[in-house]
Amino acid sequence: xxxxxQTPSNKVTEKGKYVELRCDPxxxxxxxxxxxxxxxxxxxxxxxxxxxxxxxxSGLPNDRFxxxxxxxxxxxxxxxxxxRGDSAVYLCASSLAQGAxxxxxxxxxxxxxxx
Amino acid sequence: AQTVTQSxxxxxxxxxxxxxxxxxxxxxxxxxxxxxxxxxxxxxMILVIxxxxxxxxxxxxxxxxxNFQKAAKSFSLKISDSQLGDAAMYFCAYTPFGNTPLVxxxxxxxxxxx
Numbered sequence: 001x002x003x004x005x006q007t008p009s010n011k012v013t014e015k016g017k018y019v020e021l022r023c024d025p026x027x028x029x030x031x032x033x034x035x036x037x038x039x040x041x042x043x044x045x046x047x048x049x050x051x052x053x054x055x056x057x058s059g060l061p062n063d064r065f066x067x068x069x070x071x072x073x074x075x076x077x078x079x080x081x082x083x084r085g086d087s088a089v090y091l092c093a094s095s096l097a098q099g100a101x102x103x104x105x106x107x108x109x110x111x112x113x114x115x
Numbered sequence: 116a117q118t119v120t121q122s123x124x125x126x127x128x129x130x131x132x133x134x135x136x137x138x139x140x141x142x143x144x145x146x147x148x149x150x151x152x153x154x155x156x157x158x159x160m161i162l163v164i165x166x167x168x169x170x171x172x173x174x175x176x177x178x179x180x181x182n183f184q185k186a187a188k189s190f191s192l193k194i195s196d197s198q199l200g201d202a203a204m205y206f207c208a209y210t211p212f213g214n215t216p217l218v219x220x221x222x223x224x225x226x227x228x229x
């Protein structure tokens with residue numbers, strides 16, 4: 001079956017613009033995670049969905065960042081008034097989230113560049 | 116707060132040789148999960164191996180094995196018979212519960228020399 005997909009693969013925008021990044025999880029996976037990976041760093045947690053609701057959004061850096069998952073499948077990460085410091089690779093992962101442990105499967109990420 | 120530290124920004128190994136990547140972590144939890152992920156230039160994170168803290172036996176997956184020292188909070192990855200395809204960034208990661216966000220280290224870039 002298909003893995004986690006993310007679109008676009010690359011996004012270049014200007015400072016102050018609004019961007020949306022999309023994540024299509026593996027079919028049937030109820031948990032969905034967003035991470036941000038800055039250059040030379042490991043991924044950092046942003047937000048985690050269980051079904052349609054955000055189970056933990058403590059990693060969102062400020063109120064310019066928002067994510068939704070209205071039907072419990074596809075998720076969109078939205079960034080308002082982008083800043084140059086938002087430039088990073090945004091990774092999405094999904095898992096079954098049943099039982100004690102389920103592997104998180106990652107997508108290829110979206111590289112966001114804010115000029 | 117839980118933290119994961121990888122003290123080796125870069126490592127290199129000759130093809131067919133063995134290399135060990137280091138990782139330490141800080142947590143007050145008694146049960147948790149530890150992972151090694153591989154990230155090739157394609158950016159896609161691939162799970163290499165995982166260890167449940169309650170299991171004393173070190174995990175192994177083919178050429179990959181770990182040395183888990185719970186008291187020392189150390190979790191190193193050994194790659195045996197290194198291959199050119201092993202060249203990538205390797206990230207150590209931790210989660211206190213099975214289905215919660217991962218905490219990653221900064222990564223170690225592994226080069227394999229032919």
